[in-house]
Amino acid sequence: MFKTEDLPNIKTDSHSMDEIEYPLMEDFYTIQGEGSHTGRPAYFIRTAGCDVNCWWCDVKDSWDEEKHPRVKTGEIVQRAKASGAEFAVITGGEPLLHDLEALTVRLKQAGMQTHIETSGSSPLSGQLDWITLSPKRFKKPLDEVFPYVDELKVVVLTNKDLIWAEENAKKCPSNTQLLLQPEWDTPKSIPLIVDYVKNNPQWGISLQTHKFIDVP
Ligand code: SF4
Structure with missing residues (x-):
């Protein structure tokens, strides 16, 4: 449904899509610091809201x-493309407050x-890989989101978050990557996570590595 194969169903022409605006906090080329794609260069698009x-x-x-300013899709995509990144990470804020069809289709094109x-x-919404x-x-x-989840990344501060992580994992497809991530300002969560992952090896650890190497 939201994956690449839907591209032939595009109803709106490219010019119209380029005119659609998104509230944009920032966009920048950096290194993906978290999750399964850690270490790969990526163009980040941080929507506001x-x-x-x-x-x-x-x-x-x-x-x-x-x-935050509203910025046209065409302008965002032009900057993303010029960066040379192979993929864009749309984040926020909460990016799904916005219809991502135009932005994602134009990025893919x-x-x-x-x-x-x-x-x-x-x-x-949108065409998401x-x-x-x-x-x-x-x-x-x-509930409608769970069948499409590639990676479940749960921020952990206390034991309660581990229970919350398991509740969400049960709703995800069996091949979803399961990751626990310590909250940056709560270092006491790290031993909690290490013990949990050693005892529950279906989970892995995601660290905010961009903060260690001091990139945005
Ligand atoms: S951490 Fe929570 S409040 Fe902050 S942008 Fe993400 S979802 Fe919103």
Whole structure:
């Protein structure tokens, strides 16, 4: 449904799609620091707007989309393509607050793969090659999102988050990559995660490696 094979069903022409605007906090070429694609160069597109309200959020500036400019799809895709990255990571904020059809179709037509990092709390949209679900207890993922999850990445602060991780894992396809990620400012979660993964080897650990190498 949201994967590459749907491209022939595009109803809108390229010029119209390029005119569609998204509230954009920032876009930049960097290294994917988290999850299964860690270490690969990627073009990050951070849309503005989030209604999840995680108290530990490290991008609170993204929450209010009115504080950020609306940028045309054509302009974003041109910058992404010029970077030379093989794939774009659409993140937020909560990117699924926006209909991602135009942005993702145009990225794919420019030859890039489309990845998303989402809480899954709003409906899926667009042509997505890789879906990272990072579920938040503050606003739970929609059931309709789970069948499409490639990677489940759960931020862990306490034991309660491990229970939450298992509840979400049960709803994902059997081949979903399962990852636990320590919250950056909660280092005491690291031994908790290490012990858990050693005892439950279907899970792996995701670290925010971009913070170690000091890239955005
Ligand atoms: S979903 Fe992401 S952007 Fe939104 S509040 Fe939570 S951590 Fe922040």
